[in-house]
Amino acid sequence: MKQEPIIRCRKLSLWYSKTQALKDITIDFYPNSVNALIGPSGCGKSTFIKTLNRLNDLISEVRTEGEVFYRNTEIRDPGLDVTDLRKEIGMVFQKPNPFPMSIYDNIAYGPRTHGIRNRSELDDIVENALKSAALWDETSDRLRKSAMGLSGGQQQRLCIARAIAVQPQVLLMDEPTSALDPISTAKIEELLSVLKEKFTIIIVTHNMQQAMRSSDTTSFFLLGELVESGNTEQVFSHPHDKRTEDYITGRFG
Amino acid sequence: MRNAFEKQLSELHTKLIEMGSFCEEAIKLSSQALAIDTITLGNVSLLKAKIEQMEREIESLCLKLLLLQQPVAGDLRQISAALKMITDMERIGDQADDIAEIIGYLIHRNERDCSLIVEMAGFTITMVSESIDAFIKQDTILAQKVIDDDDKVDEAFLKVKQALIAMIAKNPDNGGYALDLLMIAKHYERIGDNAVNIASWVVFSVTGVHKGETEL
Numbered sequence: 096m097k098q099e100p101i102i103r104c105r106k107l108s109l110w111y112s113k114t115q116a117l118k119d120i121t122i123d124f125y126p127n128s129v130n131a132l133i134g135p136s137g138c139g140k141s142t143f144i145k146t147l148n149r150l151n152d153l154i155s156e157v158r159t160e161g162e163v164f165y166r167n168t169e170i171r172d173p174g175l176d177v178t179d180l181r182k183e184i185g186m187v188f189q190k191p192n193p194f195p196m197s198i199y200d201n202i203a204y205g206p207r208t209h210g211i212r213n214r215s216e217l218d219d220i221v222e223n224a225l226k227s228a229a230l231w232d233e234t235s236d237r238l239r240k241s242a243m244g245l246s247g248g249q250q251q252r253l254c255i256a257r258a259i260a261v262q263p264q265v266l267l268m269d270e271p272t273s274a275l276d277p278i279s280t281a282k283i284e285e286l287l288s289v290l291k292e293k294f295t296i297i298i299v300t301h302n303m304q305q306a307m308r309s310s311d312t313t314s315f316f317l318l319g320e321l322v323e324s325g326n327t328e329q330v331f332s333h334p335h336d337k338r339t340e341d342y343i344t345g346r347f348g
Numbered sequence: 349m350r351n352a353f354e355k356q357l358s359e360l361h362t363k364l365i366e367m368g369s370f371c372e373e374a375i376k377l378s379s380q381a382l383a384i385d386t387i388t389l390g391n392v393s394l395l396k397a398k399i400e401q402m403e404r405e406i407e408s409l410c411l412k413l414l415l416l417q418q419p420v421a422g423d424l425r426q427i428s429a430a431l432k433m434i435t436d437m438e439r440i441g442d443q444a445d446d447i448a449e450i451i452g453y454l455i456h457r458n459e460r461d462c463s464l465i466v467e468m469a470g471f472t473i474t475m476v477s478e479s480i481d482a483f484i485k486q487d488t489i490l491a492q493k494v495i496d497d498d499d500k501v502d503e504a505f506l507k508v509k510q511a512l513i514a515m516i517a518k519n520p521d522n523g524g525y526a527l528d529l530l531m532i533a534k535h536y537e538r539i540g541d542n543a544v545n546i547a548s549w550v551v552f553s554v555t556g557v558h559k560g561e562t563e564l
Contacts, residue, residue, distance in 0.1 A: 306419065331420045333556025340421045344351045 099166075101126045101265060101295050102147060107161035109142060114203065116142045119161070124265075129287050129328065131306035134316035135347065137138035140299045143316065144267045147297070148169070149177050152251045165265070170311075182209060185258035189270040191250030191307025192243035193257075196232050198225075201242045201253055205261040220260050227284050227293075253288040255286065259294070266290065268298040272305065284309045288297045303343055307331050315339045353417050357426065358408055364430055367402040368480035370395050373392050374444035374538060375476055379469040381451045382462050382532070383507040392448035399441035403434045422553075429553035435485070436549075440476060443542075444534040450528050457525065464511050465533055468504035471497065472536045475543035484549045494547035495559070501540035508533040 100123035109117035114315075117139045124130050132140040142151065151157045163170040165184060181204075194201050198341075204220040211217060221238065225231040230252040234245070242253055251271060258266060272280040280317065287296055287309045300306050304314050307327060314324035323336045333339045341347045374395040381392075385395035410431045451467055475494050512533075513528040520530060548559040 285453065305421065309422070334421050343420050344423050345353070 097100060097331060098125055100124055101166060103162075103164045105162040107143075107146065107163055109139075109146060109160075110158045112156040116319050117146070117159075120321045120322055122324055124295055124297060126264075126295050127291050127293075128311040129298065131290050131310035131313045132297065132299045132316060133301070133303065133306050134322075135311060135342070135345050136301075136346075138316040139319040140316045141269055144186075144269060144297055144299055145315070147265070148173075148181050148186055149269055150186065152177065178208075182211065184265040184267060184268045185261065185263035186269070187254050187258050189253070189273045190274050191247055191254050193245070193253050194286050195241070195243055197207065197239050198242045198245070198253060199238040199252050201257050202260045205251040205257060209261060211324055216326075220307050225253075225259040227259055227290065228252045229282060229289075230256055236312070246281065248275050251275060251279065252286070253281060255283070255290075259290070263294065265295045268296065270301060271302060280305070289296075303331075317342070350417075350554060353413075353419075354421075354497065356409070356413055356417075359422065360406065360413070360427070363402060363406050363409065364433065364443045364504055365484055366481070367406065367437050368433065368483065370402065371440040371444070372441050372473070372477050374399065374441050375469075375473055376446045378447040378451065379466065379473060381448060381455075383466050389483045394439070394440045396445040399438055403438045405435050406430060409486060423558060429549040432515060433546050433549045436545040440539050440542050443539050447532050450532050454525070461531065461562045464508045465529060465536070466525075468508060468533060468536050469502060471474050471501045471504055472539045472543065474499065475540055476546075478549075479543040479546040479550065482547055486550065486554050488554050490553050491547040491550040495544050495551075498540050501537055505533055505537040 101122040104120055104122045107117055107120040110343040120139075120143060125248065134140050145151045146159065146163060147165075149170065151159075157169055161171075165180070168175065168180070185300075190235065194204060196204075199221055202224050203217045206220050208218060211220070222231065222235075225234060230249060233249060234253075236290065242250065245253060251274075255266075255271070272283050275283070284305060287298070291311075296312065298306075306346060310327045312325065313327040315322045315330070315334075315338075317338055323330065323334055323339045325335075330339065331343060334343065376396070377392050410427050412418065413427050417423070475497050478490055479486070479494045482494060506564050512530050515522050516526050530550075552558040
């Protein structure tokens with residue numbers, strides 16, 4: 096990986112009021128890779144990805160230190176237009192959260208917000224996004240129907256389609272399959288390997304097998320620290336840190 | 349945490365030690381038969397059967413653990429190393445039996461001089477014992493010693509070969525006998541290789557690095 100990292104994080108610390116949730120996180124993410132973040136609940140991995148598209152802004156009394164760069168942009172810069180940032184760095188959440196509107200409008204929502212009004216252009220965007228999210232075949236004849244009528248797995252792929260409709264560079268996913276059945280999970284994992292050709296994916300997961308199957312790199316967080324980060328095969332075959340070994344082999348605590 | 353899994357892992361460890369001790373015994377018995385006339389040869393094939401039985405047991409235990417526990421990291425290395433090691437252990441049992449069989453043909457011969465092979469057998473017995481010891485103690489230094497000691501066995505094999513060539517040159521009637529001895533020597537040489545394999549799986553199990561590879 097000789098390319099420039101797309102996200103470069105240096106000594107990032109974060110406090111919720113007086114509680115420190117992230118401690119000196121230093122890590123790089125490279126383009127066109129799937130990066131898994133693992134660790135027990137409360138270890139800071141979700142906090143970490145929320146920092147990458149400034150979702151923590153919504154919480155009061157959050158304070159950060161250090162550097163987080165998206166290409167040449169300092170993400171922490173208070174003058175940064177957060178909507179622009181989120182166009183580049185999209186997010187898919189744990190529970191599918193389609194808007195209560197039609198499938199078509201769910202996807203078109205982002206592009207419209209960014210000023211695209213032309214009908215045929217929107218049609219193309221919707222079709223491409225649904226195809227990229229492997230949902231087109233199942234929905235092409237019901238685009239005007241409510242998204243709420245889709246199954247959980249379909250809703251989650253819709254959320255992925257919605258996130259990629261604005262053509263982001265980075266896709267953040269916070270446990271995107273934990274509410275899905277194995278078949279929907281498999282579809283989304285399959286999707287990851289296709290999506291990484293266009294995007295950089297950072298995925299928080301509690302499913303170790305998922306991290307092994309679908310990621311290129313794995314990073315282990317514990318109590319707000321980044322304990323270990325490396326090639327997924329290395330981390331799961333011989334982790335360098337005893338704490339990583341204890342966690343992934345289920346001997347933790 | 350994961351107590352049931354821990355218990356099965358330690359069961360695997362115990363079974364491997366047991367299988368290893370059968371291998372040691374098999375090769376020791378066949379070597380004793382070489383040095384002194386003995387009627388213990390039949391025991392070698394009994395041990396061989398036991399070793400094969402254990403190979404199947406350990407194999408199915410490993411496959412069960414892989415399927416049901418989905419091990420990673422050190423656990424995965426231990427189980428995959430075990431799966432590979434038992435193949436070499438089974439080969440050791442086989443070859444000890446082959447040696448015993450050949451000795452069976454020689455036993456009625458009046459004059460036999462196996463001193464060179466006895467020395468070679470000594471080296472390989474040590475290698476097998478130490479490779480199993482290295483596994484029990486998860487001792488990579490001892491494992492490395494076994495890997496290095498293979499040269500001694502190879503040298504001993506060459507010495508035996510030279511001596512047998514000389515024997516045939518002196519009296520061509522000894523040809524058949526010499527060939528039998530050469531076969532025995534070759535079996536010991538292979539057993540040395542099996543011990544090296546076991547030792548290198550011990551190294552892999554502990555360090556995650558297999559011989560000839562660099563760390564990921």
